[in-house]
Structure formats: structure tokens, C-alpha cells
Amino acid sequence: NAGVTQTPKFQVLKTGQSMTLQCAQDMNHEYMSWYRQDPGMGLRLIHYSVGAGITDQGEVPNGYNVSRSTTEDFPLRLLSAAPSQTSVYFCASSSGDIYNSPLHFGNGTRLTVT
């Protein structure tokens, strides 16, 4: 069972560079989301999607883009990396009723922007 797969596990970028964090799930989940985790701040929602072709902003969307062309994939794009985007990024998915469906998380991507 692959579940939610995130790549890469680690990444170092220079300020101004762009990159895409990949996220794929094989559970046929409609709901997918991206979070960033910073010390003392818990997990904050960046973007989410309730199905293919539908995305919406979360709490901290600035500097990030997403798209959802398939049910399986939900990539997160950093357009011009900044040191403030140094963080651990988690992709998560879930299915069914929002009231009883826990999020399944990937193992995270640790991003450092210098």
C-alpha cells in the first residue's frame, strides 16, 4: 500500500529558484491538501482540492501554486523561492464524508531556501 507519496524528501533551493513538490495518492481520494509545518505554529493549510479540476486557497497560499489535473496527483509549485518558505511540507488526502474521514499524510518534504 503506497498511500500518499511525496517527493523529494529533502530539497535545498537558492532564493529566486522555482521547483515543484510532487504528491501522489493511490487511494482514489477526492480531497487533497498541502500543509506547511513550522516550529511552534502547527500545520497551516496552503492549498486544497476537493476533486480534479478544483482547487482553493488555504490559510497561507502566497508564493505557491497548485493544480489538480487528475484525481491522483496534486503538485505544489514554488514560483520564486524565498527564505520564509523554509519549512516541512506535508501533502494529505482523504475520502468520503468530511466528518469522519481522517487525513492520510505523506512523509513530508524538508525544504531549505538559502
Place this chain on the structure above:
Amino acid sequence: AQKITQTQPGMFVQEKEAVTLDCTYDTSDPSYGLFWYKQPSSGEMIFLIYQGSYDQQNATEGRYSLNFQKARKSANLVISASQLGDSAMYFCAMRESNFGNEKLTFGTGTRLTIIP
């Protein structure tokens, strides 16, 4: 206003004792779900337990139980007979549907350390 508040940044508990991790929430949506996650030092997020806003009984999963007090808007996690492997960060989260915009909001977490 914070949606999810965890007031205990850190806790130290003796092995085999029970521990309660506090969580209060704020929502005007009558339908919502409350979740607890564990994050060990290895970094992965592990789902522990869930409580729905309409559930009449408190949720239980093995050594984990959720003390749900709807009127007080609290959803405390109780771990019975704590073990060394319970040392981790614990996050409370709330899932609500705000006019179709589904969001899961996390608290800032409690770092639990079990002392042998």
C-alpha cells in the same frame, strides 16, 4: 481568533500514568469533525482518533479516548497507561465545511515526554 487551541506546549508524564492533552475549538458550523494526530520524532503524521460533532458517545481507540464536551467546545485526548513510545508531538485538528470549502485546521501541538 484561533480555531484550535492547545494550551500545553509541553508535558512530562511518568510511564504507566494516564495523561490528558487539552484541546478547545471554535466553530459556528453545527457539523464538524475533531481529530488527534501523533507526530513522533521521525516526522510522520499518525492518525489516532476521531470524534464527530453529532456523535453521542466519546470515541475510543485502544488506549486512546477522546473526552468530548460539546457545550464547552473541548475535545481532550486521554492516553491511558502511557508508554515510552507515546513520547511525541500531539496535534488536535478540526475539520469543518464552510459553505462547501472543506478545511482541516490544526492546533500548535503539545510535546509529550514519557519519563521511565
